Each structure stands twice: as structure tokens, then as C-alpha cells.
Amino acid sequence: MERTPDRRVRRTRALLRQGLAQLMGEKSVNEVTVTELVDLVDINRSTFYLHYRDIPHMLECVEQELYDEIFHAMEATLTGRFEGGNLAFLEDVFAILFANRDICAALLGPRGDIGFLHRIEEMLSQYILTPLQRTQPDVAYRYTFCVAGGMGLIKDWLSRGCPESPQDMAGRTAALIAGVTHR
Numbered sequence: 112m113e114r115t116p117d118r119r120v121r122r123t124r125a126l127l128r129q130g131l132a133q134l135m136g137e138k139s140v141n142e143v144t145v146t147e148l149v150d151l152v153d154i155n156r157s158t159f160y161l162h163y164r165d166i167p168h169m170l171e172c173v174e175q176e177l178y179d180e181i182f183h184a185m186e187a188t189l190t191g192r193f194e195g196g197n198l199a200f201l202e203d204v205f206a207i208l209f210a211n212r213d214i215c216a217a218l219l220g221p222r223g224d225i226g227f228l229h230r231i232e233e234m235l236s237q238y239i240l241t242p243l244q245r246t247q248p249d250v251a252y253r254y255t256f257c258v259a260g261g262m263g264l265i266k267d268w269l270s271r272g273c274p275e276s277p278q279d280m281a282g283r284t285a286a287l288i289a290g291v292t293h294r
Contacts, residue, residue: 120162123154123158123162124162126152126154127148127152127154127159127162127163127169128173128211128213128214129152129213129214130148130151130152131143131148131166131169131170131173131214131217132213132214132216132217133151133213133217134147134148134151135217135218135220135222135223136216136217136220136222138222139222140166140167140170140222140223140224143166144166145159145160145165145166148166170224173214173218174218174224174227174230177207177211177214177215177218177227178227178230178231178234180207180211181204181207181231181234182234184200184203184204184207185200185204185234185235185238186238187203188200188203197285198281198282198285201280201281201284201285202277202278202281204281205277205278205280205281205284206277208265208268208269208273208277209273209276209277212269212272212273215269216269216270219262219265219266219269220266220269220270228262232258232262235258236254236258239254240254257287257288260287261284261287261288264280264283264284264287268280
């Protein structure tokens with residue numbers, strides 16, 4: 112069983128994530144240095160190195176944590192049977208995005224990591240498209256349209272600072288998907 116890090120560790124990692132998100136709003140992650148990150152969040156370099164090897168390792172860890180959260184939400188609500196109107200899953204995803212809005216906006220923004228987006232899309236395909244194709248062979252174009260539109264909607268919502276609640280966005284997204292999937 113995995114232990115939950117203590118409060119100081121969680122606080123330090125949260126500060127580093129917040130700082131990384133801020134710097135990624137200004138420059139590419141490849142241009143971010145450990146020195147400027149630790150100066151920004153006012154921690155010691157040695158403290159950074161207790162948690163991460165370097166900036167790319169930190170980014171990889173942050174992305175993996177987010178991926179795992181979305182994966183667990185998907186696994187818990189979809190279990191291989193997406194019916195097109197799974198509001199609980201959408202609410203979970205928007206709640207995760209909202210709770211991590213600074214780093215998600217940076218990752219999905221213009222200086223973000225396109226590889227992370229592709230990993231999420233691949234996961235969605237495995238859990239949503241593949242099961243749907245068993246019963247609806249012509250679903251691929253509608254699915255692609257919904258995912259691209261959904262990602263655009265998420266990016267816009269994050270870039271505007273998440274003015275609507277996660278529940279409101281889940282409802283809007285479900286309604287838009289329903290409009291596309293029902294002929």
C-alpha cells in the first residue's frame with residue numbers, strides 16, 4: 112500500500128507545480144531552469160532535488176499524477192461501457208482539471224506538452240472508442256469530432272481561468288456530445 116506523503120512534502124510539491132505552471136505560461140518547459148523555479152517558489156535547490164532529478168523529470172511526474180487521476184476516474188465510472196451520456200465521468204474529469212487548473216492550463220496551453228495530450232487521447236480511445244466500435248461501426252468520425260471539440264472546450268475553459276463550475280462544464284459537454292452522437 113502506497114503511503115501518502117506528509118504535509119510538508121505535499122506543500123513543497125504543490126509550490127513547485129504552481130511555480131512550474133507559472134513559468135510555463137511565460138516560456139517553453141525546455142527553457143525553465145531549476146534555479147529560476149526554486150527562486151520563484153522560495154525553496155532551496157537541494158529541496159527540489161529531494162523530489163525530482165531535473166525539470167523534465169518533474170514534468171513527467173506531474174503529468175503521470177494527472178494521467179493516473181483521470182485514468183482512475185475513467186475506470187471507476189466507465190468500466191468499458193461508455194454510453195455517450197456518462198455525466199459522472201465528465202464531472203470527475205472537470206473536477207480534476209479544476210483542482211489542478213494552473214498546471215493543466217500550462218500543460219494544455221501553447222507552451223505545453225503535446226505528448227501529454229496524446230496520452231490522454233489514447234486513453235480515451237481505449238476506454239470509449241474501442242467499446243463503441245463493437246456496437247456502432249460508423250462511430251469513428253463522431254468520436255474524433257467529440258474528442259477534438261472536447262479538448263478545445265477544455266483548453267478554452269482553462270485559459271479563461273475556469274469561470275464556470277466543473278459540474279456546469281460537464282453538463283455543457285454532455286449536451287454537446289449528445290447533439291453530435293444522436294442523429
